[in-house]
Amino acid sequence: AQSVTQLGSHVSVSEGALVLLRCNYSSSVPPYLFWYVQYPNQGLQLLLKYTSAATLVKGINGFEAEFKKSETSFHLTKPSAHMSDAAEYFCAVSDQWSSNTGKLIFGQGTTLQVKP
Amino acid sequence: EAGVTQFPSHSVIEKGQTVTLRCDPISGHDNLYWYRRVMGKEIKFLLHFVKESKQDESGMPNNRFLAERTGGTYSTLKVQPAELEDSGVYFCASSQDKRLAGVTYEQYFGPGTRLTVT
Numbered sequence: 007a008q009s010v011t012q013l014g015s016h017v018s019v020s021e022g023a024l025v026l027l028r029c030n031y032s033s034s035v036p037p038y039l040f041w042y043v044q045y046p047n048q049g050l051q052l053l054l055k056y057t058s059a060a061t062l063v064k065g066i067n068g069f070e071a072e073f074k075k076s077e078t079s080f081h082l083t084k085p086s087a088h089m090s091d092a093a094e095y096f097c098a099v100s101d102q103w104s105s106n107t108g109k110l111i112f113g114q115g116t117t118l119q120v121k122p
Numbered sequence: 123e124a125g126v127t128q129f130p131s132h133s134v135i136e137k138g139q140t141v142t143l144r145c146d147p148i149s150g151h152d153n154l155y156w157y158r159r160v161m162g163k164e165i166k167f168l169l170h171f172v173k174e175s176k177q178d179e180s181g182m183p184n185n186r187f188l189a190e191r192t193g194g195t196y197s198t199l200k201v202q203p204a205e206l207e208d209s210g211v212y213f214c215a216s217s218q219d220k221r222l223a224g225v226t227y228e229q230y231f232g233p234g235t236r237l238t239v240t
Binding site: 040050055098114 | 125126153155157163164165166167170177178181213215217228229230231232233234
């Protein structure tokens with residue numbers, strides 16, 4: 007069965023500092039991986055996705071993530087945090103191959119706090 | 123183009139009452155998903171429709187939950203009777219048919235319905 011683990015339910019950084027949100031996955035088949043962001047009082051918005059093309063994936067708002075098969079990781083980074091990045095971030099894997107549903111399996115979520 | 127919409131945004135009901143949540147997917151999206159996030163837990167899959175057919179309802183908690191998608195357009199999720207543990211945020215998502223050439227599998231989420239059962 008596939009699963010996702012996000013290390014750290016809360017991460018706090020200073021404005022301008024590096025953002026690193028960790029995600030490890032478990033999958034016996036090539037995974038499709040996603041990062042979603044949820045801003046306060048809004049729905050989930052797709053930041054970026056990995057679908058077996060380039061291992062370094064660039065997303066919106068300056069975020070990127072690198073797929074590392076050997077480490078089963080898909081960490082999310084941004085070189086310089088902005089106050090507007092404060093939100094909850096979700097890593098997810100899609101079971102594209104084990105079933106025909108493509109349902110998403112989510113990690114527990116990481117709340118990013120950005121301090122001025 | 124309108125995104126995924128959900129109604130209501132909030133619902134507060136008493137234990138034993140019935141609540142119906144509605145989701146309108148993006149026009150033309152055959153796939154419709156329901157997810158739920160109970161406070162402090164991860165977002166969990168409930169079920170998946172392809173057009174009007176239930177493809178996978180393995181995540182439905184019990185038979186108090188009934189989902190429909192008449193005509194393959196909007197969907198409803200009814201909880202009857204509601205229990206305290208049903209409280210949480212219910213998300214709906216939609217996506218295009220993944221079998222279409224050139225389409226990258228991606229789900230678009232609605233803002234969610236926050237359900238509180240007292």
